[in-house]
Amino acid sequence: MSGIDITHPHSLPPEKARAAVEDVAGKLAQRFDMQTAWHGDTLKFTRSGVDGAIDMLPGNLRVTAKLGFLLTAMRGPIESEIRRVLDEKF
Template sequence: MPEIHIERSHRLGIEAARAIARKWVSEVEQDYGLSCSYEEGQALDIGRFSRAGIDGSVEVSGDSLKLRATLAGLFAGFSGQIEERLRQKLDDLLGRPDDEVDDGYNDKDWR
């Protein structure tokens, strides 16, 4: 089963990073029909997401954001595209410029 690991460093602090992570969790829950939860800690938050074929988590601290996901079934065949969309979404939320050219792939196609 393909696994996705994405890590981004930031200088936002825990409160701003938490707001971004909560927004990301809300968007993927709505856009991809994932079942999500979010647990705040003092120095580390953990968001979890799942549905048939996808299980993962995002760890949020004051200086990093770490996403891990395991893909199975039909999603396994699209792991490269899914990983790229996840990277792009995190970069967009963290305010990083997108240097990639849009390939026209609609990430709702894998819903």
Template sequence: MAKIHIERTHQLEQHQLRGLVDDVAESLTREYALRCHWVGSELVFRRRGAHGRLLPQADRLILTLELGLLLGPLSCGIEQAIHQRLDELLSD
């Protein structure tokens, strides 16, 4: 099982951060058929062959993602796509 761990700093206000994470959840659901829900302060997401968490904190986002056997070989490309998307979201 391949694991991806990404931490990114940000300077967003709490309401902006929550909106961004909600937008990410909608995007993940629409584009990748991931099921997303909140568990406490973490956004948990899952689909067949992948599951993870996005933890929004006051100064950083922490994302962990575990990929199953079929998606594992694609982990480098998936990680690059995540970094690119976070760059886009956090630069606005």
């Protein structure tokens, strides 16, 4: 399995950071038919071929994902899109 591991700095208060992560999760769920659920300060997301999480850390977000075989070839574009959305929201 190929993986994605992105750490992105932010200066938002926890409530606003959580709201922004919720917005990103909503778009992921809608666009890619993903299931999402909060576990403390971690938003887990999953669908066939993808298993990942967005961890809310003080001053940083960390996005990790394991990509199945079929999505490994799309790792570059997927990672670029995640970075673009993080830059836009944070």
